[in-house]
Every structure is written in structure tokens, then in C-alpha cells.
Amino acid sequence: MEIKRRGLLLVLSSPSGAGKSTLSRLLLEKDEAITMSISTTTRSPRPSEVEGVDYNFVTIPEFEALVEEDGFLEHARVFDNYYGTPGAPVEKALTEGRDILFDIDWQGTQQLAQKVKSDLVRVFILPPSKQELEKRLKTRAQDSEEVVAKRMAKANQEISHWAEYDYIIVNEDLEKAEQELFSILKSERLKRERQTGLVSFVKELMGEED
Template identity: 65%
Template sequence: MAPSPKEIRRRGLMLVLSSPSGAGKTTISRKLLERDSGITMSVSVTTRPMRPGEVPEVDYYFVDMPRFEQMVEAGELLEHARVFGNCYGTPREKVENALKAGRDVLFDIDWQGTQQLAENARTDLVSIFVLPPSGEELERRLHTRAQDSAEVIAGRMAKASDEISHWAEYDYVIVNNDVEKSVASVQAILNAERLKRTRQVGLSEFVKSVQAAL
């Protein structure tokens, strides 16, 4: 029996959103997850303290430094980085299982982590860098969310220029001047990337069957 279109499966992809703190990637990620049931958030491991309202194993896997170092040594992380004195990493097994099952995984990581993902799994990676509309607006957003002290905000602003300098390493770049438009742009990118020929498992066999019937 000839293969049917239903037998064409899709390998999942890794969608990365990166930006300096305050540019809006977390808000964009949340709205994307609410609107697209086909993508799930990658839950990172971190050594930083839990913030008010965060839930273990939902927001992060919270571990101490010895356990984190053990995971790095054992190759259990797809990527890992130190950011503002804390360590973050992506558990390898959960992501790889999701991709094989045709599920997409969303990452909220920085340029260091994105570089490592590109080295380990470039064909599965789709990367987007989110820019703020201005430096002044970035600082305003950091103050408005009221999560960090003035000292921490100053540190994030100082770090922002270095983070932004890596924008050209990403597949796509969007300026987050309007959250709804930014989410729509990310959805358009995701939809197009899902249709890429290289992600269609079984497509070659289907095409051969069509040709054979001609």
C-alpha cells in the first residue's frame, strides 16, 4: 500500500527567544504558549534562589552548585551558562524526547546558551533575538516590573549592550515595540519553520509513491 499524507510526520524544533533583560521575551513566550498548544516551554535547571511565586519543576529545576556541576560533567545538559552569578542549563533527555515525538520546545535563554545549542543541534534550532525599541524604554521596563533592586537593574543595563552585540548570530530579529505584533511575528516564523522540507519525516517516501502512480 502506498504511503498516505497522514504518514508524513514532523520532527520537532527548538525555538529560542533571547534578549537583554526587560526587552519582553518572557511576555512574548507566555503569550505564545497560551495561543499555540503545539509548543511547550523548556524547563531549565538553575542554581539561583527561587523568586516569590515561582513553582519548582514548573518554572525551574532548582539545584545547588554541586548537583549542577555533576550534571555538566555527566553530559546531562544540552547547554549551560553562568548569568549574573547564577548557573542555568537545559536538561538534554527531555528535549530530545520531545523533538523525536514531533513536539516543539521553546527556550528563554541567552546568547551563550544559544551558541551551545547551535553547536549541538543546529538543524533543530530556530533562533530569534528580541530587541527593545530604545535603551530608555529598556530601563523603564526594568524599573516598572519591580522585581529587582536598583543595583541589580544597573547591572542588567550595563550587561545589555554586550548581549545586544550578539544579535547578528540569530536567524531572526524582531523589535518589540508592540507585544501583540511581536507575538504575531514569532507565530509566523514558527509556522514557516514547521513546514520546512527537512523537518518532514517520511516525505521522501510519500513523494516516491506519488511519482510511481503517475
Template identity: 80%
Template sequence: MTNIRRRGLLLVLSSPSGAGKSTLSRRLLEKDPDITMSISTTTRSPRPGEVDGRDYHFVSVAEFERLVAEDGFLEHAKVFDNYYGTPAAPVEAALKQGKDILFDIDWQGTQQLAQKTKGDLVRIFILPPNKKELERRLKSRAQDSDEVVAKRMSKANQEISHWAEYDYVIINNDLEEAEQELFAILRAERLKRERQTGLVDFVKELMGEA
């Protein structure tokens, strides 16, 4: 197999809460050693089992606002009364090294990311098969109260309305099929000519040998 030097890409998965983006993200990270998760900074409190620096960088509101003022985020947004942001420096360094980074962010963050990263960005929106299934998945997680579940359901239409801003849409009716579609998209995007920065040198060498 010929390995061609390439620039990394930023893979964004967005969806309404409960549509399956976190499960698909976890499966992708477990099976593909060439992609890592972007660690967001947030002002929300850690959930049981979450570790600072592994799952999120947990900071105070004051610290978050300081980072915003210093232009330290590629994107940031307020979601369900908490702030989330993507630190710029580690992402930019990874791209130059040819590493891929996965983002689990909403449409607001994706819009901001698109303004700063342009050709490096691949956007995928995950849709549930229907609203009834979406509500069932939210309740089955047993992470949120009935009040929070209702709040997430009421916001689902607003989130879904942004589907057309994405490069790809996956309907997560069957998790195995959705996973296969996700891997197919990633493989195709990695093979794009403009991302393979080593092709020019490879072709020059190839032509010289002819």
C-alpha cells in the same frame, strides 16, 4: 488538512532583560498547543510563585556541577551570579517525537545549543525600540531592586551585540505586532522541507496513485 510527520524544532528567544522575550514566550505557549517550554535547571533561589519542576529545576551549586561533569546539559551558563542549564535527555526525546520546544536563554546558551543541535535550532533575538523604553520596562516589573535594574542596563549592550548570531530579529515596539512576527516565523520553520520527515513516504504514495 494533510498531516505530514515531521521532526521537532528548538525555538530560542533571546534578548536583553526587559525587551519582552518572557511575555512573548508566555503568549506563544498559551496560544500554540504544539510547543512546550524547556524547563531549565538553575542554582538561583525561586522567586515568589515559582514552582520546582514547573518553572525551573532548582538545585544546589554542587548538584549543578555534577551534572555538568556528566555532560547532562545541552547548554549551561552563568548569568548574574547564578548557573542555568538545559537538560539534554528530555529535549532529545521530544525532537524525535516531533514536538517543538521553546527556550528562553541568553546568547551564551544559544551558542552552545547551536554546537549540539545544528539543524534543529531556530534562533530569534528580541530587541527593544530604545534604551529608555528598556529601562522603563525593567522598572515597571517591580521584581528587582534599583541596583539590579542598573546592573541589567549596564549589561544590555553586551547582550545586544550578539544580535547578528541569530536567524531572525524582532523589534518589540508593539507587543501585538511582535507576537504576529513570532508566529509567522514558527509557521514557516515548521513547513521547511527538511523538517517534514514524512514527505518522502507521502510523495511515494502520491506518485503510486498517479
């Protein structure tokens, strides 16, 4: 038996190198009830990217029109391109009881909280130490020494917003961090206010009529 519930928006934020992307991938691989948020962007698609799967690609005038219509839950300009989360598909998913995963920073999280705070579950991923964070950034060999230095310099600013989140996971051991993340998601799904079918279920259980 499954009681109807409203979906939730799970936000993962962290400084670069703390393990947010790895935890996101594991969650998406192992839980079919949650999908990644698809952002709208004005940048050109890369060769491997698919419209409607990786991003929704639009022109700058189209994006600005959506901003004017209050069509985004959150949006930002990153370098010369715009990125945003359209509100309509998110609301549709929530109503249908589907969960959406967001891999965004503290600024995007603040914007989401202004629009959909009751649906939001905010998780911040911390590294066990600054030394470990720098080691991870260097070990993954994706960035130059200069880029690593910039990411480390930015880490303090990002970490300073930890208290704005509902849950904190210190990612020292990946398996433990993964278990903690799944526990958070399971608990949030069971919250009474999200189980929209409980009223009718309990009435039926008690033999009462609507």
C-alpha cells in the same frame, strides 16, 4: 492530514525589558505544540515551584556528574547555583515532533548551537530605543533604580550579539511583534528538512513503493 515532522528548538533572547518574557508567555498560551524547556538546577526550590514542572532540582554532585557525562546541551553557573538543559528529554521531544521554547541569553544560545544547530531557531528581541527600554524597566516596578541602571549597562553587551541570531524582532508594538514571532514559528515548522514524513508521503502520492 498531518505529515510527521521533527520538532524544533525556539530560542528567544533579548536585553531585560525588551519583551521576551511577555512574548514567551503569549506563545505558550496560544500554541499547544510548544512547551517551555525545563532546566536542571542546584538551587533550592521556592515554595510555589514544582519538581519536574518549573525545574528539575538536583544536588551539586549530581549536576557535576551530568556535566562529566556530557548530559547537558548547555549549562552555566549563575551566582552560587548551576543551571543546565538536559539533552535526553529534548531529543525525545524533537523525535516526537514537539517544539521546545528556550528563554536564555546569548551564551546559552552559543552552547546550544554547538550541539543542535540544525534543530535551532534563534530569535533576538530588540527594543525600539534605549529610552523605551529604560522606560519599560522602570514602569514594571520590579527593580530598584540601582538594578535598572545595572540592566541598562548590561544591555549593550547583550545587544552586541544580535547578528548571531536567525531572526530579529523589534518590539515596538507588542501585537505586531507577536504576529512576527508566530510567522517565524509557522515557517520553520514547514521547512522541508523538518518534515521527516515527506519522503514516504511523496512516494505514496506517486504510487511508488519503498
